[in-house]
Amino acid sequence: MDAERFVKKHLDKEGSGHDWLHIERVRKLALKLVEETEADAFIVELAALFHDLSDRKLADDKRMSRLEVEDMLIALSVSENDRSQIMHIIDTISFRGTGRTVPETIEGKIVQDADRLDAMGAIGIARTFVYAGSRGTPIYDPGEQTKGDSAIQHFYDKLLKLKGLMNTEAGKMKAEERHRFMELYLDTFYKECER
Ligand code: ADP
Ligand code: NI
Incomplete structure (x- = not known):
């Protein structure tokens, strides 16, 4: 998958714990959590792959802006509807300060759980x-x-x-x-x- 190749290359050797293996574990866990739900596995998988690319804790040289992440989704021909669902997940899943934001969609809830489990x-x-x-x-x-x-x-x-x-x-x-x-x-x- 092009998305996988991109994220893998981008986060290779990331040193703060947001490395590719974290992303891979979150993706796997999230897809496991999809089982026996009605969640859209495509949205879950892409959101899991992209969830940390603009995290403020990411090493400076690896951090992408929100716009760059969205542009990447466009480059991957992700439809506008899917894109907005994925960006909603990325925007809401992080644990920030008292920030206890819960995504509105089941796909987002699943990715958030997988990220927290890791x-x-x-x-x-x-x-x-x-x-x-x-x-x-x-x-x-x-x-x-x-x-x-x-x-x-x-x-x-x-x-x-x-x-x-x-x-x-x-x-x-x-x-x-x-x-x-x-x-x-x-x-x-x-x-x-x-x-
Ligand atoms: P993610 O976005 O992947 O959920 P975070 O960006 O919050 O995670 O943090 C990445 C990893 O570093 C997590 O395992 C988290 O528990 C850990 N971490 C975050 N803040 C601290 C801290 N102040 N001290 C030690 N570990 C931390
Ligand atoms: Ni994460």
């Missing part, structure tokens, strides 16, 4: 430390009541909240398992700190 569990933990490393943020700051600005603090700021934000039933089930693993990880982390 921020949870073993993969989510790995991504958190890679992101923190890319910013020079420490692993953990035991002196701080709030755990300071650290990778461990990010679990409380975001990762442990994601389970409660899932849109779809299938997503909720997958989130339960990943959530439990993160709790186990934190328990073990603190135990090792005390030794």
Whole structure:
């Protein structure tokens, strides 16, 4: 698929955790969540492939403007109706500050769940430390009541909240398992700190 080739090439070696493998996992998870729903797999797949291209956390040299993303969809001959659905998803799925925007369409809800699932569990933990490393943020700051600005603090700021934000039933089930693993990880982390 041309879209796949473009995104793969563009995000190759991206260093903040938005690399091609993240996109590929989100696409796969999203297509799994489509099963047993009426969602349009084409919209879901393209939105999953394009969802992070204009994310503000993307490395500067990789970040595209919203207009460039839309132009890319035009270049790929995506119809105007499909394009506006895909752009709606890209515009709404990100977790920003208190931003708890939920996309209006089932396709958007699915992509948002898939993106959130990839921020949870073993993969989510790995991504958190890679992101923190890319910013020079420490692993953990035991002196701080709030755990300071650290990778461990990010679990409380975001990762442990994601389970409660899932849109779809299938997503909720997958989130339960990943959530439990993160709790186990934190328990073990603190135990090792005390030794
Ligand atoms: P996405 O858009 O793919 O949902 P984000 O752009 O929010 O994810 O972040 C990319 C990855 O980096 C995610 O796994 C996220 O949990 C992690 N991350 C985001 N902010 C921080 C932070 N302040 N400290 C550590 N990890 C972070
Ligand atoms: Ni993402």
